[in-house]
Amino acid sequence: MERLAGFGSAIASFMFLFAMVKQYFPYQLQAYFTTYTTKIVSFVYPYIQITVPEYGERMKRSEAFSAVEAYLSSSCSKRARKLKADIGKDSSKVLVTMDDHEEVVDEFEGAKIWWYASKTTPKTNTISWYPGGDERRFYRLSFHKRQRDLIINSYLSHVLKEGRTFRIQNRQRKLFTNNPSSNWHGYKKSTWSHVVFEHPSTFDTLAMHPDRKKDLIDDLTAFRNGKDYYAKIGKAWKRGYLLFGPPGTGKSTMIAAIANFLDYDVYDLELTSVKNNTELRKLFIDTTGKSIIVVEDIDCSLDLTGKRKSKKKTDSDEDAEEKKKLPPGMDDKEENSKVTLSGLLNFIDGLWSACGGERIIVFTTNHIEKLDPALIRKGRMDKHIEMSYCGFEAFKVLAKNYLDVEDHHLFDAIKTQLEEVSITPADVAENLMPKSEEERKNPGICFGNLIKDLELAKEAAAKAEVSNKEESSSVEDSP
Incomplete structure (x- = not known):
């Protein structure tokens, strides 16, 4: 590991010195040296990097960036030392993610992946059309080149799927x-x-x-x-x-x-x-x-x-x-x-x-x-x-909801009435809702009110049936 660290440090030093020296080369040679230097570094440096910018075309926030942010929040943020918290768009919970310039390590099917969060701030004084000003955030993942197919074909799809699932679970409906x-x-x-x-x-x-x-x-x-x-x-x-x-x-x-x-x-x-x-x-x-x-x-x-x-x-x-x-x-x-x-x-x-x-x-x-x-x-x-009229099983659910009662000596009388009378759950619920402190302490009052209401409904139904029979008879007797 010390050798790898030294090698990485040497590569970084070389790139820094090259950036300082190349400015003295003619413009035509700068592109030439940059191209070939990149090839040399890629030949000896075994890692590949993929960047996920926050904003894509037409300054629209990248769906991939949002999914990566959610994935890292759910899977990798526990391993980060610097965190930041915010309420995401359409989210009902606080989203805790890794802070800028922080790195975490993820593993997938035996492969090790490094995620790095950063941002760039252009030094120009031009007006920025990006939300949040000139700062442009991005995530960068690094992996060994021998894992290229695994990362591109499987890991990235896994990140998008898990990230979207996490966003859906935490969204504000x-x-x-x-x-x-x-x-x-x-x-x-x-x-x-x-x-x-x-x-x-x-x-x-x-x-x-x-x-x-x-x-x-x-x-x-x-x-x-x-x-x-x-x-x-x-x-x-x-x-x-x-x-x-x-x-x-x-x-x-x-x-x-x-x-x-x-x-x-x-x-x-x-x-x-x-x-x-x-x-x-x-x-x-x-x-x-x-x-x-x-x-x-x-x-x-x-x-x-x-x-x-x-x-x-x-x-x-x-x-x-x-x-x-x-x-x-x-x-x-x-x-x-x-x-x-x-x-x-x-x-x-x-x-x-x-x-x-x-x-x-x-x-x-x-x-x-x-x-x-x-x-x-x-x-x-x-x-x-x-969605039919209220039966006894539905009544027991309402009694539990409104009065926190699962059994009572008046239940048998209510069951008998419900088998004979058609009444909606809304009407039953209205009778079971306590209207005073006394009714809250004594649920039997509410059950008694319901029984009275059921008896009145039964009488009204009987009168309506008699009235319908009389109308039918008068129609049949009319010439």
Whole structure:
């Protein structure tokens, strides 16, 4: 090791002396000597270096640099002596990385790799267009030339994969909503606006039968781990879920639980603000992987109940027809046209749906019978999940959530009532939520209120049934 250190020191001294002396050579000879000196040094110096700059073309931050930074933070920073901490872009945690002019050693399949973090500061007084001024940061890795194929073909891919995984795990998840087309200033910039996604719903707190909950969790897990399988069968890596049932049965809560389970972003798509099929495609292109695209109450968003036209038309034909319908002097920017059924079908499983990957599309509806069968067939909405009225198993989850009670002497009476009365989880939850300190200390009060509410609902249902029978009889007796 001492010999290697001495050899490296000699090489460094030679390069320093050469840099000092070459300035006295004529300009024409400098390039000549530099070329051949580099060849001589590379012949005796057995190490190869690769530089990863922070900014690439058009002054855009390099994706490779970000991935390397995340990889070194997760894998190598523990071995560094000088560290720096910062909250990265879209990150929910502090990112601790090696400081400038610091070096760490990594190992991969028996090969040793040296990572060096540094920055350059040009001495010129010209205006810099780089973020942060003139400083240009970079990472440089060095390795023995005999490991060249291993590093280039395997190690760099490993670094990018692990770095991206670490960034995703530490990112700050978001809830997006689409902006009206009138607010677009180049769709790449402002098609979506977002807030931090902080919904607390999980499958542990979701009021649902345990067997159905387990079935859904298994399905989501298979999807998340199914990248290679989807590629093998030739399908885009996406899955559709249709949530249907009466209002108050927890469809929106279910979406939040799915997002928290998968650690995905959520895109809440408002179809009524989308002008045409072309804009719908642009919105889809601007979504990212590991995301859930949600269209709530799809039966109310668009008229998807009518018969489809016998002759297929292209999106441009449909857009042209919409323009013809507008009054004179009004262009399509002043009037929102509707997205067609064919455009929505193409959005779900057409060619454009294969852009990117690892996306879940969720539709919710209170009236599944109103939807076109082509929209909800398997292959588009792969799994249909009925969000039904509250059963006893779902009630026990709510009792645990709201009152921290797992068993009570009133449970048998509640179970009997729930088997006879249709009530939504939202109504049950409202009765179980303590309204006073007394109710917090004595959960039996809340359970008693629920029993009373169930009895009233049972009486109302019986009266409605009698009223319906009387109306039917009067209709039959009328001439």
